[in-house]
Amino acid sequence: TLSGAPEGWTDDAVTLTLSATDSLSGVAATSYRVDGGATRTGSEVVLTEDGDHTITFSSTDVAGNVEPAQTARVRVDRTAPTIDHLFTPDAYENGAWTNADAVTVTFVCDDRGGSRLASCTAPTGVAAEGVRTVTGTATDGAGNGATDTATVRIDRTAPQVEGTVVGVRNGAGWYSDPVEVAWAATDALSGVADVSPYTVVGEGLDQSATGTATDAAGNRGGA
Numbered sequence: 001t002l003s004g005a006p007e008g009w010t011d012d013a014v015t016l017t018l019s020a021t022d023s024l025s026g027v028a029a030t031s032y033r034v035d036g037g038a039t040r041t042g043s044e045v046v047l048t049e050d051g052d053h054t055i056t057f058s059s060t061d062v063a064g065n066v067e068p069a070q071t072a073r074v075r076v077d078r079t080a081p082t083i084d085h086l087f088t089p090d091a092y093e094n095g096a097w098t099n100a101d102a103v104t105v106t107f108v109c110d111d112r113g114g115s116r117l118a119s120c121t122a123p124t125g126v127a128a129e130g131v132r133t134v135t136g137t138a139t140d141g142a143g144n145g146a147t148d149t150a151t152v153r154i155d156r157t158a159p160q161v162e163g164t165v166v167g168v169r170n171g172a173g174w175y176s177d178p179v180e181v182a183w184a185a186t187d188a189l190s191g192v193a194d195v196s197p198y199t200v201v202g203e204g205l206d207q208s209a210t211g212t213a214t215d216a217a218g219n220r221g222g223a
Contacts, residue, residue, distance in 0.1 A: 002057060002072045009075045009115040009142035016045040016074065020059035020067075028064075032057035050077050050113045077113030077142035083120070084108050085136060085150045095151040097190035097217040102127040105150045107136035115141030126152040129189060155189035158221035159213040163199075178202055185213030185221065192216075 004016045020027045020043075031041050033056045047053055053074045058067040087094070088104040102125050109120035121136035131153050139145045167179040181199040185192045196211035212222040 005072050005074050009077050011142040011144050014047040014074055018043045018057055022061040025062035028060045028062045030059040047076055077115035079113030080144040080146045081138040081140045082110045083138040083146045083148040097153045097155055099156045099217040099219050103152045105134045109138035111140045129154050155217035158219040159185045159187035159192050159215045161185045161211055161213045161221050161223035163211050181209040183211035187215040190216035
């Protein structure tokens with residue numbers, strides 16, 4: 001008889017025990033073969049390699065009688081599946097800021113040990129502004145697992161721009177020298193990428209100046 005064989009796939013090494021009895025002359029030897037390989041003698045079979053293994057075994061008694069060969073099937077998968085991710089839109093890069101309406105993370109899973117995939121996290125859509133971490137998991141038929149993490153950053157809000165007039169006015173509200181307008185911007189999510197330089201205003205009445213800023217996600221604001 002053979003004992004120690006798991007049912008279905010296992011994610012660990014397997015030790016099989018061969019036990020033989022003979023009521024008359026007694027057992028002389030027990031032999032076995034793994035996957036059609038060389039014949040070996042012994043009562044213990046250790047399987048560490050991945051695969052769908054076939055063990056053939058039989059015993060011989062002291063009188064020379066040979067037992068008809070028996071077979072057992074043992075399936076070992078100790079290799080974790082693989083998992084990676086893709087983005088939609090395709091141009092999006094992991095962890096980068098974007099002003100897209102939404103980003104979809106699609107996980108791509110594959111089995112490497114033979115037991116086939118049991119599960120792979122479904123695609124996940126991200127639409128809310130801010131930073132979100134999306135984690136996917138892959139499992140195979142033997143219970144091995146692997147995880148993968150994607151980071152999505154969305155910012156659809158334009159930066160806030162403010163101009164400050166640098167100069168001294170007289171009592172009538174006029175400047176006697178060219179006036180500079182200094183521009184500053186704030187952005188609560190992706191941060192300011194660039195802002196307009198100083199604007200110089202020359203002579204004239206009721207003049208205006210316009211400054212702009214762009215954030216790291218590509219949103220543009222002005223004042």
